[in-house]
Amino acid sequence: MTENQIANKIIGCALEVHKALGPGLLESAYQECLFYKLVKEGFTVEKQKPMPLVFQEIKLEVGYRIDILVENKVVIELKSVEILNDVHLAQTLTYMRLGGYKLGLLINFNVSLLKQGIKRVINGEL
Template sequence: MTENQIATKIVNEALAVHKALGPGLLESAYQECLAYKLSEAGLYVQKEKPMPLVFENVKLEIGYRIDILVENKVVIEIKSVEALNDVHLAQTLTYMKLGDYKLGLLINFNVALLKNGIKRVINGELSHL
């Protein structure tokens, strides 16, 4: 399955979660529900996947964690904030760089219409759905 095929499934399940729960909950609630829905859809899901930083050939475990990694290919960073900003994008880009992933989804569930809260990050470039 390609990254784009996985991303399509992720977006569909995120829409289902948002439709059921609406905005205003904690990020952890959306993370658990989305991970559950993705697993139920038959995808391999890792929650809170540790991301070490390698510096001068030394692997440092300093607390970086991907919210959800799907099929070992797509990074999902979940937010529940008033608005996404550059720091959120930088966080997603960092996880993608550390893990050498090509596609990331930055999803803000604290919006009235979820499609306005989803940003695709492809090889370091931000694009909208």
């Protein structure tokens, strides 16, 4: 599957989770439910994937973690906040750049309609 095909399936799963749970929960609750749903759909999924920072010749394990990585291709950064801002976007782009991933989804579950809380993030050509 391509990154776009995977992303479309992820969005469908996220919509199901949001429809069942609604807004107002902690990010960790949405993460566990979306992880479960994606695994159930047959995807290879990693949650809280460590993301080291490489600076010159050293590899720094400084605690960066991708919320969810699907098929080793699509980064999912989850939020449950009043409003997404530039820092959230920068965080997603940083994880994508550090891992060499082309596509990310920044998803804020703390909205009435989930489609208003989803941002596709592209790093390079897709």
